[in-house]
Amino acid sequence: xxxxxxxxxxxxxxxxxxxxxxxxxxxxxxxxxxxxxxxxxxxxxxxxxxxxxxxxxxxxxxxxxxxxxxxxxxxxxxxxxxxxxxxxxxxxxxxxxxxxxxxxxxxxxxxxxxxxxxxxxxxxxxxxxxxxxxxxxxxxxxxxxxxxxxxxxxxxxxxxxxxxxxxxxxxxxxxxxxxxxxxxxxxxxxxxxxxxxxxxxxxxxxxxxxxxxxxxxxxxxxxxxxxxxxxxxxxxxxxxxxxxxxxxxxxxxxxxxxxxxxxxxxxxxxxxxxxxxxxxxxxxxxxxxxxxxxxxxxxxxxxxxxxxxxxxxxxxxxxxxxxxxxxxxxxxxxxxxxxxxxxxxxxxxxxxxxxxxxxxxxxxxxxxxxxxxxxxxxxxxxxxxxxxxxxxxxxxxxxxxxxxxxxxxxxxxxxxxxxxxxxxxxxxxxxxxxxxxxxxxxxxxxxxxxxxxxxxxxxxxxxxxxxxxxxxxxxxxxxxxxxxxxxxxxxxxxxxxxxxxxxxxxxxxxxxxxxxxxxxxxxxxxxxxxxxxxx
Amino acid sequence: xxxxxxxxxxxxxxxxxxxxxxxxxxxxxxxxxxxxxxxxxxxxxxxxxxxxxxxxxxxxxxxxxxxxxxxxxxxxxxxxxxxxxxxxxxxxxxxxxxxxxxxxxxxxxxxxxxxxxxxxxxxxxxxxxxxxxxxxxxxxxxxxxxxxxxxxxxxxxxxxxxxxxxxxxxxxxxxxxxxxxxxxxxxxxxxxxxxxxxxxxxxxxxxxxxxxxxxxxxxxxxxxxxxxxxxxxxxxxxxxxxxxxxxxxxxxxxxxxxxxxxxxxxxxxxxxxxxxxxxxxxxxxxxxxxxxxxxxxxxxxxxxxxxxxxxxxxxxxxxxxxxxxxxxxxxxxxxxxxxxxxxxxxxxxxxxxxxx
Numbered sequence: 001x002x003x004x005x006x007x008x009x010x011x012x013x014x015x016x017x018x019x020x021x022x023x024x025x026x027x028x029x030x031x032x033x034x035x036x037x038x039x040x041x042x043x044x045x046x047x048x049x050x051x052x053x054x055x056x057x058x059x060x061x062x063x064x065x066x067x068x069x070x071x072x073x074x075x076x077x078x079x080x081x082x083x084x085x086x087x088x089x090x091x092x093x094x095x096x097x098x099x100x101x102x103x104x105x106x107x108x109x110x111x112x113x114x115x116x117x118x119x120x121x122x123x124x125x126x127x128x129x130x131x132x133x134x135x136x137x138x139x140x141x142x143x144x145x146x147x148x149x150x151x152x153x154x155x156x157x158x159x160x161x162x163x164x165x166x167x168x169x170x171x172x173x174x175x176x177x178x179x180x181x182x183x184x185x186x187x188x189x190x191x192x193x194x195x196x197x198x199x200x201x202x203x204x205x206x207x208x209x210x211x212x213x214x215x216x217x218x219x220x221x222x223x224x225x226x227x228x229x230x231x232x233x234x235x236x237x238x239x240x241x242x243x244x245x246x247x248x249x250x251x252x253x254x255x256x257x258x259x260x261x262x263x264x265x266x267x268x269x270x271x272x273x274x275x276x277x278x279x280x281x282x283x284x285x286x287x288x289x290x291x292x293x294x295x296x297x298x299x300x301x302x303x304x305x306x307x308x309x310x311x312x313x314x315x316x317x318x319x320x321x322x323x324x325x326x327x328x329x330x331x332x333x334x335x336x337x338x339x340x341x342x343x344x345x346x347x348x349x350x351x352x353x354x355x356x357x358x359x360x361x362x363x364x365x366x367x368x369x370x371x372x373x374x375x376x377x378x379x380x381x382x383x384x385x386x387x388x389x390x391x392x393x394x395x396x397x398x399x400x401x402x403x404x405x406x407x408x409x410x411x412x413x414x415x416x417x418x419x420x421x422x423x424x425x426x427x428x429x430x431x432x433x434x435x436x437x438x439x440x441x442x443x444x445x446x447x448x449x450x451x452x453x454x455x456x457x458x459x460x461x462x463x464x465x466x467x468x469x470x471x472x473x474x475x476x477x478x479x480x481x482x483x484x485x486x487x488x489x490x491x492x493x494x495x496x497x498x499x500x501x502x503x504x505x506x507x508x509x510x511x512x513x514x515x516x517x518x519x520x521x522x523x524x525x526x527x528x529x530x531x532x533x534x535x
Numbered sequence: 536x537x538x539x540x541x542x543x544x545x546x547x548x549x550x551x552x553x554x555x556x557x558x559x560x561x562x563x564x565x566x567x568x569x570x571x572x573x574x575x576x577x578x579x580x581x582x583x584x585x586x587x588x589x590x591x592x593x594x595x596x597x598x599x600x601x602x603x604x605x606x607x608x609x610x611x612x613x614x615x616x617x618x619x620x621x622x623x624x625x626x627x628x629x630x631x632x633x634x635x636x637x638x639x640x641x642x643x644x645x646x647x648x649x650x651x652x653x654x655x656x657x658x659x660x661x662x663x664x665x666x667x668x669x670x671x672x673x674x675x676x677x678x679x680x681x682x683x684x685x686x687x688x689x690x691x692x693x694x695x696x697x698x699x700x701x702x703x704x705x706x707x708x709x710x711x712x713x714x715x716x717x718x719x720x721x722x723x724x725x726x727x728x729x730x731x732x733x734x735x736x737x738x739x740x741x742x743x744x745x746x747x748x749x750x751x752x753x754x755x756x757x758x759x760x761x762x763x764x765x766x767x768x769x770x771x772x773x774x775x776x777x778x779x780x781x782x783x784x785x786x787x788x789x790x791x792x793x794x795x796x797x798x799x800x801x802x803x804x805x806x807x808x809x810x811x812x813x814x815x816x817x818x819x820x821x822x823x824x825x826x827x828x829x830x831x832x833x834x835x836x837x838x839x840x841x842x843x844x845x846x847x848x849x850x851x852x853x854x855x856x857x858x859x860x861x862x863x864x865x866x867x868x869x870x871x872x873x874x875x876x877x878x879x880x881x882x883x884x885x886x887x888x889x890x891x
Contacts, residue, residue, distance in 0.1 A: 349633070349663060361661040365629060372633035372663065384692040385664070391690070392663055527831065 003099045003183045003206050003235060010233070011096060017229040018092045022222055023085055034080060037218050041087060042069050044216040052213060084218075091222040097185060097208035107201050108177045139171060143342035143404070145179040147355055148283050151345055152182055154357035155279030156231050158263055159184060161340075162252055162286050162401050163240035165293045166192060172238060172285070173205065175340040185230050186238040187223070206235075224262055231266035231280055241397060247302035249292070249518035251401050260397075261390040264348040264373075268386070271370055271379045279357055284343035284397055288406040290336040290488045292515070296495060299515040303430070336488050341404045341469065349389050350396035402522055406469045407459050409476070413485035414516035416452045417443065417498065417507060419526055434510055442504035445482070452478040455529050462523055539564055540701055541608035543623060545572050545597070547585040548640055549614035551674040552702075557592030559704050564604050565597045573597040589678050605630035610638065610697055612668065613656065616813055617643030621655050628660035636694050638666040638687070642722035642778075643815050644822040651719035666694040667715050669722040669774040671781030677707065684708040686773045688718035710773060717769025720760040724823060725779040726790045726816030727837050728752030732783040733794020734850065748836065749776075749783055754865075755834045759823060762832050790816040803844050820844065835860050 026034060042065055049061045072083060151157060161172055169188055176184065188207040193199035208226060211219070231237055243256035263280045270278030292298065344352055347369055351359040359367040372389065373379055420443055425433055456478065463470040473481055482505075489497040496508030497516075507513055542553040545567035553565040567573050576582055576597035580590055598604065604611060605627060615623050620641055631637070637660065639652035650658070656665045670685030677683050687698040687709055695711035703709045712718050728749060735744045753776055757767040769775060782788045793814045796806040807814065824841040827834040839857055842848035 351661065361628065362658055363625070363628065365661070367661040368632060374634050382693070388690050389663060524830070 003185065004101050004104075006099045006185075006206070006235065011098075014226075014229055014233060015089065015092045015096060017233070018222060018225045019085065019088050021229055022088045022092075022225045025221070026084060031077060034084060037216075038072055038080065038083065038087075040216045041218050042072065044214065048213045087218060088222055091214075091219055092226065095208050095210070095223060095226050097206055098204055099183065099185075099206045100204040103201060103204035104183060107173070107205060138337050139174055139178070140337060140339045141175055141179050141342070142339065143285075144283075144344055145181065145342050147345060148179075148181055148281075148342055150355055151281045151283075151353070151357055152236065155277050155281050156234050156266070157182070157184070157236040157281050157283055158231065159236075159238040159283045159285050160241045160260075160397060161238070161284075163242045163245050164249065164287065164289070164298075165245060167293055168240070168245075168287055169202070169207070169238075170198070171287060171338055171340065175285075179340075179342070182236050184236045184238040185227075187227065220258070224258055227259065228262035228265045228269075231262065232269050234277075241394070245294070245298060247298050249295070249299065249515040250521050251405050251519065252398060253522070255394045255397060257387070257390050257394055260394055261387065263393070264386050264389055265381075267348050268373050268379060268381055271373065280348055281353055281357065282346040282348065282393070282397070284346065284400045284404065286341040286343065286401060286404040286406065287338065288341070288408055288519075289338040290408050290410045291492050295512060295515050296493065299511050302515075303511070336492065339406050339408075339472070341406060343400050343404050346393065346396060346400075348393060350393040403467055404469060405519065406471070407463075407473050407520065409473060409481045409485040410488050410516050411519040412452065412455065412459070412473055413448075413482055413498070414513045415520040415525070416448065416455050416529070417505065418510070418513050418517035419529060420448070420451055421507065421510070421513075422526075423530065430514060440507065440510075442501070442506045445500070445503045445505060448482060448505055449478040451529065452481065455525060456481075458525055458528050459520075462525075468523065539608040541566065541604035541611040542614060542640075543601070543604060543611060543627065544614035544640075545569070545576065545582060545585065546614065546616075547674045548672060549612070550576075550582045550586045550589070550591065551672075551677055552612055552614060552640060552668075553595045554586075554589060554592050555677070555704070555707060556701050557594035559701060561594060561701050563592075563595045564607060565595055566601055566604050567597060567599060570599050573599050586674065586678065601626050602630045605635075608635070610636045610701065612638045612640050613652070614640035617641055617645060617652065617815060617818065618813070620652055621645065621659060624655050624659035631660050631662055633661055633663065635662055636664045636666070636691075636697055637662045638668055638689075638694065638698060639719075640668045642669060642719070642726070644720075644723045644819050646818055646822050649822050649826050651716065651723065653715055653719060664691045664694050665689065665715075666691070666698060667719045667722070668698065669718050669778065671773065671777045673781060673785055673787060675787065680706055682706050682708075684710065684773055684777075686710045686712050686718055688712040688715040688774070690715060712769060712772065712774070714766045714769040716763060717760050717765030717767075718772075718774040720763065720765055721756055721770050721772075721775035722778055723815070723819050724756040724759060724837075725752075725775070725782055726814075727820045727823060727840055728756070728779055729782040729788055729790035730794040730797070730816045730820070730840055731836055733788075733791035733796075734798040735794075736791070737795035737798025738850070745783065749779055752836050753779060755836055759827065759832055759834060762830060789814050793817070797843065798850065816840075817844065 026037070029037075046062060046065050049058055049065070053061055072080065075083060148157060159172065159176070161168060169186060169192075172186075173183075176182070183206055185206045185208060187210040188202055190209055190211045190213075192207075193202060193209065210223060214220075227237060227239065239259055241255040241260050242252040243259070246252060263282060267278060267280045270280075347353050347359045349359070349369060349372055351361065351367055351369065353359050359369045361367055370379065373381075373386075375382070421440060422428070422433060425436060428436065456473065459468060459470050460474060462468045463474070476484070486498060486500055490499065493509070493512060495512060497512045499506050499508055540556050540561050540563045542549050542556070542563060542565045545553075545565055549565065553563045557563045565576065567576070572582060572584070576591060576595065580593065580595075582589070582591065601623075611627070611631070613620070613623065613627070620639075620643070627637075637656045639656060641652045644651060645655060651667070653665045653667045656662065666687055666689030668685060668687050672683065672685050683706065685707075687695050687702075688711075689695055689698075690713055695713075699709045699711065731748050731752065732745050735741075735748055753770055756775060756779075757765075757770040760770060761767045782790060785791065789810060793806055793810065793816065796809075797803070803817065807817070820837060820840050823834065823837050826832065827837060835857055839848075839853040843850060843853055
């Protein structure tokens with residue numbers, strides 16, 4: 001079933017399924033566990049209200065939960081079950097997304113032209129030179145799109161992109177359209193709906209609402225069931241397996257397995273109900289861009305929380321229209337680009353899938369994947385086993401994300417420069433380095449070129465082994481790469497990242513440099529570039 | 536679906552394992568390349584080459600056809616030397632399915648790829664439910680009926696439960712462990728420390744020296760394991776210190792014997808020619824040394840053994856170097872004057888397998 005058929009009746013069916021499935025799980029739990037779930041819900045809901053609601057609203061809503069608490073305390077076991085069902089349904093309704101074919105057509109056909117026109121008008125230079133460009137010209141698509149298209153006829157697709165920016169879902173929407181792939185359901189943080197224009201489109205393009213401030217188990221379970229049930233009903237899905245934007249700028253290092261596990265859940269249910277097309281196909285997607293819209297906020301947050309990301313950032317660049325416009329303008333000037341790479345499809349166990357939708361092992365031998373979930377020949381759900389399968393899928397995805405990571409000039413230059421600075425202070429961590437480097441000396445261009453040559457050679461070696469993609473830099477020499485990166489760095493950020501004075505390179509913002517550097521961490525380049533054992 | 540238990544490999548440990556499982560009342564099928572061994576096991580119920588004197592349980596039947604095992608067994612142990620492990624696993628991969636459980640009974644690290652045996656099973660077959668059986672398992676003592684214990688490691692609870700169900704018996708206790716990486720690395724690296732202990736014995740260095748080598752060896756094993764994502768505490772279990780003690784004190788250990796001969800001044804080639812058997816430690820030391828060099832893991836004992844075997848270093852010089860290492864504290868958490876951790880914030884651990 002595709003999203004074009006997602007109308008009132010289908011919505012009802014989805015909510016009904018979510019309600020049933022969630023309650024089925026809870027029905028297995030004992031009285032004390034049910035009580036804990038409800039009590040946690042009441043506690044966290046009150047906390048959430050205190051945090052987000054305005055004064056007038058706050059009082060009223062807190063009162064609502066106080067009353068709820070009283071009802072709960074006075075209820076019998078059967079009444080508690082009814083309360084639980086009610087809450088599940090309530091959350092299901094809140095999460096529920098919508099899809100309007102009209103808005104889809106508008107967004108895919110009219111909006112890009114509008115944006116193009118708007119941005120071209122803003123650029124005087126562009127008007128003078130009459131050089132025009134389209135928004136999608138700056139989004140480069142590569143990888144196995146035809147493969148994914150074919151599989152969309154054979155089962156349900158789940159796109160799992162890497163995540164650095166709030167613009168990622170927008171980029172994915174455009175990318176899917178231009179790749180001739182079907183629209184998808186996806187979860188989007190409530191904060192993204194705050195931007196009225198973008199919120200309107202998201203509301204009508206299959207996005208379901210994820211309230212990240214609701215952190216109690218019941219809400220999370222309903223959310224996961226929503227994803228699983230929508231897959232079960234055959235709607236193609238998209239979610240960011242990293243869970244949140246990468247704060248440090250690295251490629252994802254760990255994934256949210258709970259969400260990832262919904263693919264297996266849906267597959268097992270499809271098998272059990274003997275669906276003709278039970279398969280779920282996971283399409284890993286790598287998003288790479290020269291610049292990140294919210295880089296400054298993200299890396300500040302990363303440092304502030306020492307790697308423990310605060311779950312939600314309310315006031316980042318995404319909520320400032322001027323910054324979004326600046327960023328898009330940059331893209332239009334063809335300075336900064338976004339690259340979308342569709343990886344080879346996987347099954348929910350992490351095996352590769354061929355074009356016919358058949359799973360294959362590392363030697364290309366056919367795998368009957370239904371056997372993974374069978375016990376004594378019968379399809380069966382087993383929590384520990386299935387969690388482990390999802391871990392295996394997660395490990396494969398992490399590997400694929402690193403293999404399909406695209407080396408861009410900004411990352412390459414930032415990586416080399418940062419490592420050159422770090423080398424001067426071998427015992428310093430980033431905090432100490434940041435404090436010290438305020439008085440740091442510039443780096444001569446000649447030395448940068450020299451070291452960059454070494455890093456490029458290593459990257460090339462990795463690319464030959466298919467551990468990274470270097471297409472964007474392989475044909476350029478070090479000088480071109482540095483010039484391109486300096487131009488891009490100079491074009492957007494408020495804080496001057498790197499700049500050139502004569503034949504010296506000055507680092508204006510070591511933190512941003514560190515952020516862009518991190519995209520190339522995870523390949524041991526930092527040891528090899530100094531001629532380590534393998535360098 | 537098949538219900539039997541299979542053992543692939545009819546060496547000393549493979550035969551003992553099949554016998555143990557058969558003795559517990561489960562039908563077992565054992566695979567051997569050699570048709571004569573199969574004949575002997577099926578008709579005389581013996582394997583005189585590897586387990587002389589053992590009357591193999593009647594529940595054990597032998598075959599030369601790998602597919603027979605793949606078709607009839609839900610749980611399969613693979614107990615072939617690490618050198619031929621990948622080849623056998625690949626053949627097995629052509630005929631097993633995702634519902635079957637594969638357990639490695641081999642200790643070692645593959646040269647060049649640096650993979651552990653269970654990782655090879657995952658690469659060569661479609662099976663996900665894999666495990667590793669490890670611990671102080673001196674076959675002769677188990678056959679004699681001496682009390683003994685070992686560990687089954689897997690991230691899958693089902694694997695742990697199943698293996699305990701089929702092997703555990705009054706004189707043979709099995710523990711489960713979810714840290715398969717730690718268990719396998721412990722089983723492999725202890726052979727290097729056994730060579731070192733053998734040398735200490737050969738040099739008549741006394742118990743202090745042996746205890747010193749074993750404890751610092753254990754730290755080294757745990758350090759290597761941690762780097763690759765293992766839990767350092769695993770090394771204080773049966774597959775780590777347990778196996779290390781048994782190997783370093785056993786007169787039958789090939790690695791220990793190898794070390795003793797080295798101490799007498801013989802060269803590696805001379806000893807290997809006389810032993811006529813595989814000394815796993817010699818291969819493991821190459822693999823571990825390469826990884827340690829590549830990723831700057833501090834492993835002075837491994838490095839010392841490597842230098843003696845492959846760089847013709849003199850034993851007294853290596854001992855001198857070992858005694859002069861710049862470490863002040865026993866506890867790794869104490870800040871010492873060396874540090875391999877350069878990037879504090881972007882966590883380098885565990886190192887992904889594709890970087891090996």
